[in-house]
Amino acid sequence: MNLRAPAWLDPWLPSGRTLVIAAPFAFLLVFFMVPFAAVLKISFADVRMGVPPYTPIAELRDGALHITMNLDHYATAVTDPLYVGSYLYSIEVAALTTLLCLLIGYPACYLIARSDPSRRNLLLMGVMLPFWTSYLIRVYAWIGLLKNQGLINGFLLGAHLITQPLRLYHSNWGLLIGMVYNYLPYLMLPLYAHLVRMDTTLLEAACDLGARPWEAFFSITVPMSRRGIVAACLLVFIPAVGEFVIPEILGGSNSLMIGRVMWDDFFVSTDWPSAAAATTAMVVLLLLPIAWFQRIQRREMGSG
């Protein structure tokens, strides 16, 4: 404890405060920010056979520094129909997922937040428990429900609602159901936190003044929980764009999301520069929603 540096070193040593801040800062910098530099670097390289499977960008040849930057992969990433189609499809799926999660989750959060405290904790734990259960197993579980001989089709056939089994497994429907199922808790937790903190006196005032419950809900509850809604939606939308496991297990062969394209670039065609260019394109695509999310989070922390 009493390790002291010699006094003459003092002005050169960082203060304890600086060190305490610098340690986690450096960790995040090295393992979160610096990797993006590596992505940028490799996105300008060329594919080659060998280890590593890309060419160097800067080379010292005959005493001169040669810098070769290949922009082809970017051209492909923004014009090739395969890439562009997968961005659009990913955004479509993510947006639909977010919307459905909101439509299902908002009323549920509202009901939980308004129920009596003893029940509230139990219900909240019910929402949280899926977080702890294996994500992979929960996605896998849907195969058994969605298959042609699965539970859903079995139920519908048994109830004579359909005569032919619906094609759900390995289809866009299966993908969407799996996405909503998996992301619903992500939406519900932050939304619930907002709704439960909300001041109810305004609602009571509105009701006293003769507003119908529905009017009060749309003119007071919804506007007041706007920030919570946006944060929760972004928490679903952004990661959903890059989802890989769910389309891979439940989606069809035409459910080509960007995560899959990147995976194939990497593991199937070993085209690392293309994967890196697609990564950069994806970061640029998501920059705006991420910045929005950051702003909300910062305000939350400030007020929390």
Add this chain to the structure above:
Amino acid sequence: MKGANKRLGDAYLALVFLFLYVPTASVVVYSFNESQLVTIWSGFSLKWYRALANDREVLAAAWASLKIGLATACAAVFVGTWAGVVLNRFKRFRGLTLYTAMINAPLVIPEVIQGISLLLLFVALQEATGWPERGMFTVWIGHTMLCVSYVAITVQSRLAGLDESLHEAAEVLGATPLRVFFDITLPLISQALISGWLLSFTISIDDVLMTAFLSGPDSTLLPMVVFSRARLGLNPEINALGTLFIVLVTVGVVIGNHFMLKRQHRLDREMSLALSQGGRGGGDGSPAVLQGAQDESTTRHRPHSIG
């Protein structure tokens, strides 16, 4: 009218919970099914559990994943707590915006992006220095990166909800910042640390993308095995494995929650007791959480200064 509305609400909630729990319940039920065709019930049997116990690939992968999971959970709690405390205690320093951004962004950034970029960093590093080889170490770093933000945010929000006066009291009583942290802060946020640890462990144990990108040829981890089998469709052994998982986690969370709630009640009671006595201007009933900070400093300061 009111009663009808309430019943409607309850029915809706029941439907939502049905949606959340029927899939997992079906995994559990069908893990005891005798038939190879998972969704056709042909009788109760434990044979898939026996098959699992003899599946060397799964056992080896589970063992490796267990080690990575434990290492990840510990590292994530260590780094995440540190990061969260800095976020809470230091309101102003150069680079604060970047710092908060680096903590918040991993919560939403798609894992493919993080996985590819970390892999490319390690490859570039290996090219330059010959280290690190892709394997357990790189997976460990990747998994830790996935979890650090969760821990940091949990810790920071728990700290934000704490009563500042406890820290001030300890400082007034002459405790060094390090001592304040270990004797006051740490016990008070232990709940956040435990849940962060458990969450990190579960994230690590079934993460597909980071593992796929960062693991080398030497290490086959459990999520990779489960994923490659689930890709092929239903597999009764995976049902059995999933059931073990679900049972373990549910029991763990329920027990953990029970104890945390109990502890929280005790802390709250002691706190209100201490505050009420302090308000009346005396008494030796100091809260347990302050005991550590006091035992050394009481000789120099009078404990009554807390109130």
